[in-house]
Amino acid sequence: MVSLNSRRGAAHHHVRHALVARLIIGFVTILISAIIIGYYYVLSSTIQAAGKINRSDNSVDVNGNGGNSIRGGTTEIHGKQPIATIGYAITVSGCPSGKDRGDFGAGISDGAAILQHSIRLNSIQNYPQSQSLYDYKMYALVHVEAEWCARPALEPLGYEILIRDVPVxxxxxxxxxxxxxxxxxxxxxxKEFVKLYAFTLIQHPVVVxxxxxxxxxxxxxxxxxxxxNGPPKDGSNGGIDVAFDDPLISTTAASTNDNKIDAFFTRDYNMAHNGMKHVGVQGGFLVLRPSxxxxxxxxxxIRKGDFQESRGWGGLGFGPFYGSMTFQGIIPYFYDHLHPGTGIExxxxxxxxxxxxxxDEPTRNDIVSGRCRDGYNRPDKHDVCEDCRSRPIENVATTHFxxxxxxxxxxxxSADRIQERLCRKFHHEWYRVREDLETSIWGRExxxxxxxxxxxxxxGGAFxxxxxRGYCNGHGKNGYIKVNIPS
Structure with missing residues (x-):
């Protein structure tokens, strides 16, 4: 016979084990649920911050307030705190279609490598030589048809590749x-409209x-x-070289109390002609506020497509000129007409x-002639214009080849004439930057x-x-020695 006390002890022991088992199962269930909920929370937060592209119309929808600006964080660089990280974007809209475009590969890989290093030299990464307090991050906006040539050329350089189709x-x-x-x-x-995706890089306060x-x-x-931060409070230009010495804040912006500046650009006066109502922007340079x-x-x-044959965008004279239907025309239409005062030339x-x-006349023996192209729309500037070819290279911020x-x-x-002297200095600097990249960054001799x-x-180059600097072995593109990019 089994005593009553023994049975009660066994029953009590069994209940206690069952209770412990249930507690363990409950704890494990709660833990798994928390992990799952946490995963989906992080995933949804990431999607919200990054935004999403609606593939039906290529418009971009961002939930909430969008991404945060990439700022310097707590990591100092050369003893200095970065103010922010600037996004630098390039666009590759196509690849070479034949062997006659053999220099195109150098244009992608070598151009991207030397451009990136020139940005580095003028960022906080090169402090104190640069005196800049901004860091940088490189992006490549690549049309879907150009991925095959752009990705292998740019990814080894550290560019973030963003494959994009035309917005419309x-x-x-x-x-x-x-x-x-x-x-x-x-x-x-x-395909030039792919450049507009630079506006979607909202994780940066500024994109170039x-x-x-x-x-x-x-x-x-x-x-x-x-x-x-906005324009200087004292009404000055803050040391910025604005076209025509115009004020940084236009009369229009001042009258509406909207002092926010969203873009800086230059115009392409080479495409201007007398009587042109609006001059297009130069498509190789745009500093913008992402939005x-x-x-x-x-x-x-673009979807509305209100571009008239002889009167351009909106029928207001933003065209026709070279590239007026795309980037060179839509940018001035946006900042000059739709949002006046927010874009600065x-x-x-x-x-x-x-x-x-x-x-508008040829230069012979360093003697200029003709009317000022940038004065066609400014009667007070018809006969007064700076010759950029005479600008000291030390006073140039960026050049475009x-x-x-x-x-x-x-x-x-090498000809001693105004048409070539500054060009030679620009080319000389490009090769100097290439040499600095290969020796100081890649560790070559x-x-x-x-x-x-x-x-x-x-x-390999004796020319x-x-x-x-040893990177050309003859005159012309066939004499160029391509950059050997480290794997």
Whole structure:
């Protein structure tokens, strides 16, 4: 027989084990539920912060307040606290279609490598030499058809690749003229609109969009300060070289008490002609405040397609000119007409300097002639215009290799005339930046230019070593020695 006390003890022991088991199961269930809930919370927060692109119309919808600006955080760089991280974006809209475009690969990989290093040299990463307090991050806006050539060239350099289609498919553009003509307009047709995705990089307080054939020569902190903090309270230009010495805050903006500046750009006066109502922007340089609302407004403008054959966007004279149906025309339409006073034209001798003739007649023996192109719409400026070709390189913030031709074409530009002197200095600086990238960042041997034998042995180029630093072995693009990018 089993005693009653023994049975009660066994029963009590069984109940206690069952209770412990239930508690453990309950705890595990709660823990798993918390992990699942936490995962979906983090996932949804990430989606909210990043925003999403609606594939039906390519408009961008961001829930909540959008992403936070990437600021310096708590990590000091060279003993200094970064004010913010500036987003730098390039666009690759297409790839070479034939062997006759053999220099195009150099334009992507080498252009991107040297551009990025010039940005680094003029950021907080190169403090105190740069005196800049802004960090940087590189992006590549790549059209879907260009991924095959852009990704392998740019990813090894650290660019974040963003594959994008045109914001509005051609078939969805309502305006018949724009729908039928824009694909053949300017350099890249409607693919040029891919540049507008720079406005969606809202994780940065400021984004700079540059063409691949550009070079940064000086920090642009003053531009970033104005976009982030607003114009100086004392009414000055804050040291910014505004076109025509105009005030930083326009009369229109001052009258509406809206002192916010959302963009800085330069105009392409090479495309201007007498009687043109509005001059287009130069598409290789734009400093902007990212905004989902601005991007969606651009999408709406393109979708409506109100571009008239002889009168441009809105029938207001924003075209026709080269690229007027795309980036070069829609940007001034947006900032000059739809949001006047929020976009500021900069002096194109300081920013985006192309060493272009400011007048509409040829220059012979360094003697200029003709009317000032940038004075067509400014009667007070008809006969007074700075010749950007005479600007000291030390006073240039960025240059754009258009009229000077590409650095990777190994053109000496050595004639002693105004058309070439500044171009040679720009090319010389591009090769100096390339050499600094290869030696100081990639750890390759630094060789004095006077040691021609070692330069030729190590770098392969004997053509004008003092200028091309061993990276050209002959005149022209076939003489260029491409950058060997580390894996």
């Amino acid at each position: 498919p051609l078939a969805e553009i309502e305006g018949k003229y724009l729908r039928e003509k824009v694909a053949d307009n300017g350099c890249c047709g409607d 969009h540059l063409d691949l054939d550009t070079l940064v020569l000086k920090p642009m902190d003053k531009l970033y300060n104005v976009i982030i 989902i609302d601005a991007y969606n407004e651009f999408v709406s403008i 900069l002096n194109h001798c300081t920013y985006n300097n192309m060493a272009d003739n400011p007048r 258009t009229l000077c031709q590409k650095p990777w074409e190994c053109l000496p530009q 630094s060789i004095p230019l006077t040691n021609t034998e070692e330069i030729i042995k190590t770098r 004008e070593i003092d200028h091309f």
